[in-house]
Structure formats: structure tokens, C-alpha cells
Amino acid sequence: MRVYLPSTLPALARVVAAGELGPAPLTGYAVTPALVEWYASGDTEELEYVALTEAARASLRMLAADRADGTTDGTAGDDRRVVVAVEVPDETVKMGADLAERARVRVHEPIAVSRIAAVHVDDSDAVADVAAAVAALPAADAGDDDARFVVDGAEDHELMWYATQEIPDLLS
Template identity: 35%
Template structure:
């Protein structure tokens, strides 16, 4: 089961430090493969709502075994990718339909440092 988790760069740094995405983070689970883009965009909109001002929307994508794991803490080893805006947006809420860039898990440190 694929799960899309709305977050921010600051929170992503905390998830990396903790080794897991906490259970309280807002999650979106698509009903099927065809609904994955809608889940991604819903998570992106929720990410924009988490930002108090300019920033980058961030969505963590993880594969979990089932609904119980989807609601629990998600170990970083379950994360398969991160989607984020390519640059800081002055008003992230004004761009709910813009596509996010795709980042492999090994690119997370560069994303957090601002290198990508």
C-alpha cells in the first residue's frame, strides 16, 4: 500500500533524525493506482497548509504492508521517494496544481541542505 505524507522541509529533517515519519503526520492513501496522483496533490495541498509563509511543499511517499502500518510510525526504510517544489514558493497555497519534483531517497540530504 502506498502512502503520501504531507510535510515540510523542517519536519522532514526531524523525520530523518528520528528515523521515522511519526504517526500524527497527515496521510493520504489512494484507493488504487489510478488515484495516486490525486493523493499526491492532496498531500501537496496539505503541505502548503503546514507552511506559515514562503517555502517548499514536501510529500513523503512510502510503501507499507497495510492499513495498520499506514496509520503507525513509518520507518525511513519504507520511504520510496520524496516529492517537493523545485524552489521556494512565495505563496505555496497559490500553487495547488503545480507538479512537484521527484527525489530519490538518497537525494534527501541534498534536499534538506538546499543543494537540490
Template identity: 40%
Template structure:
């Protein structure tokens, strides 16, 4: 099952060092029956896009807590199981993962480019629906997990000794 995990630059830096995202439970989004119900007649790609956007919104909420660059970050990963998250505030597609996710199970990372920083910073400071919607005017860029060092450098979190992941 493909899941989309909300993250930040600080989360990515910790992931680079530990090679695993955790501890469990981890909050994520997936294409669930309730997501499919929200987009009847749409294909799987559109449903995955909605799950990614939900994770990106949650990423904005994480920014205030960790002081990362004001850019949304979403990690796409393949996991064997996820259970529905019954928290109504999280919305359609919200799931909980009962295990840590190793870097090897991650398919890609999606992150804002620098042009989104003003909108994302405003939404992180005051997450109104209008400000969260404004973030969605910016596309998330696709990064391979092998490009984690380059992405962190772009986000302002380059490896301190210039070395990449082992």
C-alpha cells in the same frame, strides 16, 4: 499500501535525524475506493497523482505552523495498514496511520522547486481554494530518499556539519 504523507522541510530535517516519521497517528492520503470513484475509468497512476495532490495541499497548511521554506513536500511510503480518516474536511483518500513510518519504508519524496515559492507562500498565508489551485500549476519534483541531504540543502535546511545520513 502506498501512502502520501504531507510534510515540510522541517519535517524532513527531523526525519533525517530520527530516521523515522512519527509519532502516530500520522495523517496521509492513499488510493482508496473513494478516490477511484472520483476518477472512473482512470488508471492507478492517475489515482496516485490525485492522492499526491491532496497530500501536497495539506502540506501547504502545515507551513504556517513550522516556518519552513514555502514549498510543498510529500513523502511516499509503503505501509502495511491504514485506516480511513472520517474527517470530511480532509476529503477523498484521507487515511490515518497507526504506526510511525521508518525511513526504510519510504519510497520517495516530492517537493516544489524554488519557482513555486511565491504561490505556496500566498496559499500558506491565506489558503483559499484559488490560491491552493495556483500551487498546482507547479509540478512536484521527484527525489530519492537517498537524496535527502541534497533536497534539504535545496530547501534551505542543509545539515549543519555537512554530514549526510548515517
């Protein structure tokens, strides 16, 4: 099963150094039966894009958490959403019953780096909009429509696709 795991550039560097994504359980996003039922007119590619987009939203929250705990201050260009696409055995994935997050899944085993299929990352052109979205998250969560507009603006940027052999160059 293809699962999209939210990440950040510093977290991706730690994954590469450790040789695995973990510890388990890991929250990810995938084409689940609930997603297929909700988006009945979508083909597999469209459904995978929905799951990827959900993971990118979660990556935005990870960036906010990194900034809040001092892992990053956003000045090194780290304000880019990262989604790691992995292939995992179906039996390691548990699908949730939360209809608000139809694509959300939990992976119950660490994932070896060899299972990474690709990495999706914001282009450097998105850094300013992603940084603004990270800063606006608290107000957006509190119901501020203007802040929600700023957060949604990060989604105007398509994530770039990187093959696994490009990960070292991406991190350098």
C-alpha cells in the same frame, strides 16, 4: 500500500534525524476504495496523482501552521510543499469514511525512514507562489474567491521527484 504523507522541509529534516516518521497516528493520502469509486475512469497512476495532490494541499496547511507557531518565517526558502511517499503494510492503514476527503487515511504505526519510497518537493521556482498561497489561506477559508485563486495557484506547480538517496542533498 503506497501512502502520501504531507510534510515540510523542516519536518523532513526532523524525520531524517529521528530515523522515523511519527508519532502515530499519521494522516496521509492513498488510493482508497472511496477514491477509486469516485474517480472510476482513472487508472492507478491517475489515482495516485490525486492522492499526491491531496497530500500537497495538506502540506500547504502545515506550512501555514509552521509560520503561525514561529517554526519558520518563510525567509529561508522553506515555503515549499513536501510530500513523503512511503510503503506501509495494509494492516497499519485505516481508511476514513469522510467523502470530502476520499483519499485520506490514518497510519497507526510510526514509519521507519527505510520505508520512504520517494520525496516530492516544490522546485525553488514555486516558492513565491507557495508563500502567497500560505498567506492567502485564512481569507480563502473564509470564502474569499480571490484568495482561493491564489491558493489554487500553488497547484500550478508540479512537485519534483527525489529518490531517497537525494534527501540529504535536498535538506542541505
